[in-house]
Amino acid sequence: MATLGELERSVMDLLWDSETPMTSGEMRDGLAASGATGAAKDLAVTTVLTVLSRLEAKGFVTRERDSRPHLYRASMSRANHMAELMHEVLGAAPDREAVLARFVGQVTPSEAETLRRILAGN
Template sequence: MATLGELERAVMDVLWNTDEAVSANDLRDRLDAAEDGSARDVAVTTVLTVLSRLETKGFVSRDRASRPHLYRSVTTRADHTAGLMHEVLGTAPDRDAALARFIGQVTPAEAETLRTLLGSMSPNER
């Protein structure tokens, strides 16, 4: 799974937080207006370069039929996070120990969510 650089992550955060496809100019404006302390003053050419890289990595799709081109996320933030977790778990020499350590660090509410999710899986999914 491809990793994301700091600016790529910021662009993906904007795309993950919107339901509509957006232009590079709109993305730049949203990056500049971020109210969470992560506001960035970037050129639209920089945003276009980042979008091109994200498209190559499979994170973004581009609607070439529109002018300006419109971009949207291909996957959800949850899909990306799950993929990263699976990738990291795959690098552990002792997968069971890594899972045990992870489960030992979750909150009671997260543990209950895990129980519910595991209980709802069919035998074929396990």
């Protein structure tokens, strides 16, 4: 799975938090308002478009070309992305059982209960 740089993560956070597709201008304004990156206030729309192009190539973003300006949306949910990252890390571990044991040993009682429910299929 492709990794995300700081600006890419900030753009994805905006898209994941949005209920509707966004234009590059809306994302630039959202980045500036959130202060997500140090340079966000001076961020050009062309920079945001470059980041969106990279995210589209990595499979994180889809672009609706029927409208002008183009609309962008996340191609997967934040939860799916995080699950894929966890699976990738687990798959690279030489001792999966040790990694799982360490992970489970650090969860809260509430998280442990959630894991039990999920594993039970409920």
